[in-house]
Amino acid sequence: MGFVGLTSNGAFAKYVVVEDYMVHKIPDSMTFEQGAIVEPAAVAAYAIQRSGMKMGDSVLITGAGPIGLLTVQVAVATGASHIFVSDLSENRLKKAKEVGAPHTFDARDKDIPNQIKEITGQGVDVFIDAAGAQASFDTGINSL
Template sequence: MKKGDRVTVEPIFRNPESPFITTGEYNLSEPLGFVGLTSNGGFAKYVVAEDYMVHKMPDAMTFEQGAIVEPAAVAAYAIQRSGMIMGDTVLIAGAGPIGLLTVQVAVATGASQIFVSDLSENKLKKAKEVGATHTFDARDQDIPQKIRKMTGNGVDIFIDAAGAQASFDTGVDSLRNGGTAVLVALFGKKVTHDALNQTLRELTIIGTAAYRNIFPQVIALISSGKLPVEKLVTSVIS
């Protein structure tokens, strides 16, 4: 990197003494810290980022797109960990920034049906705009039954970007036998879980901590137009 390069920052601090660095699982090194959370971030007058955090932006990429690489990486990593393949069906709980970006990544990956649940009508409208095929009010008690009707036996993948007992339960109940749940949201409270149900239905439940080894692919997807993240920019602050 040289002075004047346009870059986007992958803000995870890596503890050089952690055994997880040598395996490439640097997002699991402890203590876990981020620029902007455990140190000054992009709103400070000056920010120091470690050399390993910095990714060069292609000339065609705008700063607006560059700003969304980090949250888009959260979504892309969640879909990557889910093992989604072309034609899969997915339920995404929560239509905030991460949920909406996950919709876009699911579209780019070739999901055949994308269901989204949220409490906000505006957010669900936005989800439809960026590629959701069906949306549900999260208060609807019949989401799993409706999804089963539309998919035959439930979704292949559930992504929890809401992080509550209700979203977790609805998502697990909406999965097909042998399906996969990915927990992306930071749950504020403990959830109760029916482990027998998971065993008998052979469900996989995966936690994801931010991202790892995926920024270059996300930058390539955004700059190629396959991931039109700029559609999610609602306003630009000075």
């Protein structure tokens, strides 16, 4: 696997040459800002799809960066019953609430799995790691 900027010269250059299959025309009705969010939104949608999450399931998303926040929005649209988000940044947790996550936690809190179990009675059905740190992974596994 690879992408422009990792396995070849990056796209921050003024000009870049790529294979034709890597280029997709955005509709005239779509702004460049909307076009820019298509790929990260697809990552979030794919994560929820691959998780098997269904309407009524509960989900913990660790990491409230762009991918985590988009995953919150996909979980809301999919009909999650409880959405939990953990992150180190208070600003990102505030944004997570704004986009649909009613339950947020400071990722440094060691009691997140127990707090989730108090709310759900059993833990979460789905865990999505959008942080990529061992501590967030451990919290997620212990919250299932």
